[in-house]
Amino acid sequence: MSGWTLPPPPPAASVGVLIGLSGGLDSTVLLHLLAHSPLRPNGLRAIHVHHGLHPDADAWAAHCESLCAALDVPLTIVRIEVDRASGLGLEGAARESRHAAFKSELRDGEILALAHHRDDQAETFLLRALRGSGTKGLSSMQSWRRHGYGWLWRPLLAQPREALREYAIAHDLIWIEDPSNASNDPDRNFLRNRVMPVLQERWPQASTSFARSAALIAEAHDILSASDMNDLDRITHHDDSRTIHIAGLMHLPAPRRARALQLWAHRLGLPPLPGSAPARIEKEIIPASKDAEPRFCWSGACIERWNQLLHADRQSPVFPRGWARIWDGCTPLRLPEGSLLSLDGGEGFKSPVLVRARLGGERINLHFRTHSHALKKVLQEHRIPPWERRRLPLLLDPDSETVLAAGHRIIGRDLERRLVDPRARLDWQLA
Numbered sequence: 001m002s003g004w005t006l007p008p009p010p011p012a013a014s015v016g017v018l019i020g021l022s023g024g025l026d027s028t029v030l031l032h033l034l035a036h037s038p039l040r041p042n043g044l045r046a047i048h049v050h051h052g053l054h055p056d057a058d059a060w061a062a063h064c065e066s067l068c069a070a071l072d073v074p075l076t077i078v079r080i081e082v083d084r085a086s087g088l089g090l091e092g093a094a095r096e097s098r099h100a101a102f103k104s105e106l107r108d109g110e111i112l113a114l115a116h117h118r119d120d121q122a123e124t125f126l127l128r129a130l131r132g133s134g135t136k137g138l139s140s141m142q143s144w145r146r147h148g149y150g151w152l153w154r155p156l157l158a159q160p161r162e163a164l165r166e167y168a169i170a171h172d173l174i175w176i177e178d179p180s181n182a183s184n185d186p187d188r189n190f191l192r193n194r195v196m197p198v199l200q201e202r203w204p205q206a207s208t209s210f211a212r213s214a215a216l217i218a219e220a221h222d223i224l225s226a227s228d229m230n231d232l233d234r235i236t237h238h239d240d241s242r243t244i245h246i247a248g249l250m251h252l253p254a255p256r257r258a259r260a261l262q263l264w265a266h267r268l269g270l271p272p273l274p275g276s277a278p279a280r281i282e283k284e285i286i287p288a289s290k291d292a293e294p295r296f297c298w299s300g301a302c303i304e305r306w307n308q309l310l311h312a313d314r315q316s317p318v319f320p321r322g323w324a325r326i327w328d329g330c331t332p333l334r335l336p337e338g339s340l341l342s343l344d345g346g347e348g349f350k351s352p353v354l355v356r357a358r359l360g361g362e363r364i365n366l367h368f369r370t371h372s373h374a375l376k377k378v379l380q381e382h383r384i385p386p387w388e389r390r391r392l393p394l395l396l397d398p399d400s401e402t403v404l405a406a407g408h409r410i411i412g413r414d415l416e417r418r419l420v421d422p423r424a425r426l427d428w429q430l431a
């Protein structure tokens with residue numbers, strides 16, 4: 001056991017390693033291995049996340065301090081507030097905050113090393129299978145992947161838990177009974193303590209086999225991913241990655257449709273699409289009548305249909321309720337979602353305008369027309385999709401609240417007189 005060598009680190013391993021140290025058996029072994037590895041000169045430091053949830057939490061932190069001091073490894077202890085109202089359950093919320101702490105501590109290109117091992121991998125595989133996961137979920141944990149601005153590396157993923165214990169004993173390592181055992185979710189504990197021993201009694205290689213299946217599925221997943229990307233690229237709207245063409249989607253065979261939709265949500269950084277979503281989108285959302293405003297929503301995200309397009313986004317409103325600003329047009333105005341509203345020419349307006357989102361019922365003064373028009377109708381005539389309508393800032397006369405301009409496609413006539421080029425369509429724009 002003492003002759004252990006770590007597998008090769010991720011490609012960019014010149015920057016240094018940050019180890020996630022809980023003080024339990026697994027991460028204590030990993031700390032010891034890293035401290036004695038040829039990687040050490042590149043930089044090695046440790047992070048312990050103090051959740052403050054357990055009465056022994058201070059003792060765990062103190063234990064990590066003495067472990068690191070003995071090996072002369074700098075340690076950062078990060079205290080976090082676990083959001084008990086997150087809806088993820090206490091353990092889930094602790095995990096989220098722990099990973100957020102890892103991300104914010106990780107330096108550019110640095111490698112976060114976690115001490116997951118082969119038995120963790122087998123449990124993850126079984127848990128995912130029990131949830132009916134597809135190839136992505138069943139691929140389980142990768143031995144390395146990108147993580148924030150750096151990398152996540154799991155050098156012990158091929159080692160069984162028993163080998164870590166032997167290593168620790170052989171090197172007189174002291175660890176605290178793994179806090180993560182107590183903190184892991186009950187399903188994982190049930191698998192670890194009740195199911196795996198029974199399986200291993202009958203099939204001693206059970207963990208190895210599950211981990212092997214996970215690795216094979218990961219390979220298959222990589223191959224399929226290349227084809228999914230191709231499919232998604234072909235059906236994505238040319239200037240909006242949040243929008244896809246229904247005709248193109250429906251042209252794909254059913255399993256590829258489902259995979260393309262899942263990849264789409266993933267690419268947009270949305271929560272994983274539920275397994276039932278593709279069928280519901282095809283059966284309920286795509287064929288629904290226009291007036292039904294068809295949409296499929298999950299975990300704070302939504303896919304909506306408009307004409308022959310599907311659009312995906314978070315459900316959070318673009319403009320907070322009641323958001324409005326008086327704007328003179330001389331300097332750019334920052335909109336709530338971060339973009340800038342600026343007026344060409346830099347001269348500003350004759351008199352300031354009111355900027356706000358649509359509330360409904362507005363009327364707009366159109367160029368070359370004498371009377372005002374219902375904004376809703378004008379937007380429909382211009383075939384502006386509902387998701388763009390929601391992002392549309394309006395410029396209004398502050399007294400009459402008549403719309404002078406909306407977005408950058410429609411120009412109100414009073415504004416137009418102020419333009420350098422009166423025929424320019426982009427009199428003001430979102431930068």
Ligand SMILES: Nc1ncnc2c1ncn2[C@@H]1O[C@H](COP(=O)(O)OP(=O)(O)OP(=O)(O)O)[C@@H](O)[C@H]1O
Binds near residue numbers: 022180
């Ligand atoms: N409090 C902590 N501070 C720093 N690192 C930790 C802490 N808890 C766990 N880790 C690191 O994360 C690794 C995995 O621990 P654990 O299984 O509890 O994590 P997890 O994030 O819940 O992962 P998963 O659910 O994917 O197994 C540990 O081996 C250790 O490297």
